[in-house]
Amino acid sequence: xxxxxxxxxxxxxxxxxxxxxxxxxxxxxxxxxxxxxxxxxxxxxxxxxxxxxxxxxxxxxxxxxxxxxxxxxxxxxxxxxxxxxxxxxxxxxxxxxxxxxxxxxxxxxxxxxxxxxxxxxxxxxxxxxxxxxxxxxxxxxxxxxxxxxxxxxxxxxxxxxxxxxxxxxxxxxxxxxxxxxxxxxxxxxx
Amino acid sequence: xxxxxxxxxxxxxxxxxxxxxxxxxxxxxxxxxxxxxxxxxxxxxxxxxxxxxxxxxxxxxxxxxxxxxxxxxxxxxxxxxxxxxxxxxxxxxxxxxxxxxxxxxxxxxxxxxxxxxxxxxxxxxxxxxxxxxxxxxxxxxxxxxxxxxxxxxxxxxxxxxxxxxxxxxxxxxxxxxxxxxxxxxxxxxx
Numbered sequence: 001x002x003x004x005x006x007x008x009x010x011x012x013x014x015x016x017x018x019x020x021x022x023x024x025x026x027x028x029x030x031x032x033x034x035x036x037x038x039x040x041x042x043x044x045x046x047x048x049x050x051x052x053x054x055x056x057x058x059x060x061x062x063x064x065x066x067x068x069x070x071x072x073x074x075x076x077x078x079x080x081x082x083x084x085x086x087x088x089x090x091x092x093x094x095x096x097x098x099x100x101x102x103x104x105x106x107x108x109x110x111x112x113x114x115x116x117x118x119x120x121x122x123x124x125x126x127x128x129x130x131x132x133x134x135x136x137x138x139x140x141x142x143x144x145x146x147x148x149x150x151x152x153x154x155x156x157x158x159x160x161x162x163x164x165x166x167x168x169x170x171x172x173x174x175x176x177x178x179x180x181x182x183x184x185x186x187x188x189x190x
Numbered sequence: 191x192x193x194x195x196x197x198x199x200x201x202x203x204x205x206x207x208x209x210x211x212x213x214x215x216x217x218x219x220x221x222x223x224x225x226x227x228x229x230x231x232x233x234x235x236x237x238x239x240x241x242x243x244x245x246x247x248x249x250x251x252x253x254x255x256x257x258x259x260x261x262x263x264x265x266x267x268x269x270x271x272x273x274x275x276x277x278x279x280x281x282x283x284x285x286x287x288x289x290x291x292x293x294x295x296x297x298x299x300x301x302x303x304x305x306x307x308x309x310x311x312x313x314x315x316x317x318x319x320x321x322x323x324x325x326x327x328x329x330x331x332x333x334x335x336x337x338x339x340x341x342x343x344x345x346x347x348x349x350x351x352x353x354x355x356x357x358x359x360x361x362x363x364x365x366x367x368x369x370x371x372x373x374x375x376x377x378x379x380x
Binding site for chain 2: 007008011012014015016017018019021022023024025026027030031033034035037038039041042045046
């Protein structure tokens with residue numbers, strides 16, 4: 001037993017000598033390579049993260065624009081407080097729906113078929129979903145109607161709750177068959 | 191060898207965030223032990239370099255896979271090194287463990303002669319010893335490399351290998367016997 005122990009210690013000593021004779025660490029170049037790869041990896045990660053954030057921000061911006069556009073355009077225009085100012089800026093008789101602008105709207109709608117929110121043109125008319133861009137201006141006429149504000153919803157115009165409770169005077173662009181294609185609020189009363 | 195798990199987690203968090211100093215610190219601390227372990231396990235410096243690189247690349251690209259609940263960072267890295275070394279050895283067909291009957295440990299008394307390691311100071315015998323270590327079965331070679339060549343205590347080796355300290359002790363005892371027998375055989379051949 002003693003002999004084995006002595007042999008063990010000699011063996012251990014020899015093994016340590018063997019270990020000491022071997023390389024103790026990885027080549028220095030390996031450290032440089034790994035550091036380079038570390039930097040490259042994290043540079044790429046930062047780039048990916050930045051791209052993801054940019055895409056997310058762009059998507060969020062688009063979503064905000066899409067979701068708020070009807071509200072910001074239609075809300076103020078179709079609320080009683082804004083009627084006077086809008087009338088001053090756009091006298092009823094002088095304004096006609098512009099076929100060119102309506103046509104652009106229609107093309108935009110064709111490109112984005114899923115987006116069916118009504119849009120307003122520069123004359124204050126709000127193109128309704130029923131608007132047909134192929135129609136000539138000769139087929140269109142403006143009809144002024146007084147009606148409950150809530151009824152504007154029947155033709156697809158988004159109306160605020162406040163306005164829905166009032167009676168409103170509105171101009172409708174209608175076709176020969178009476179289909180309303182655009183609407184413009186003139187006045188409202190309680 | 192191991193930091194507290196909290197510190198290690200923080201270091202790895204810093205590495206994941208791209209902190210070069212944190213990575214450099216971990217590399218400085220562990221490259222030597224990992225490199226030596228693979229070198230002595232494989233007997234090949236190219237394999238040692240390759241595996242060391244892979245271990246640290248895993249740390250760079252997938253540091254989140256480290257779970258402090260499962261063990262220390264050192265154990266995690268040695269675990270990767272062990273698996274990669276095993277694969278490299280299998281690929282290069284370097285793994286040629288001596289059969290039990292060839293070693294004669296089962297059937298014969300272990301060699302106890304002090305003369306077996308008496309002349310280990312010369313280069314030939316160191317080479318002989320290196321070959322004997324490489325010829326050990328993997329589980330025995332691991333404990334020899336960790337406890338004899340890297341001079342870890344049983345507890346540290348057990349932590350790295352994921353087994354009880356008693357198992358390390360018994361494997362080391364058996365590995366020494368195998369080495370003595372192997373060296374005796376090699377001397378006989380010479």
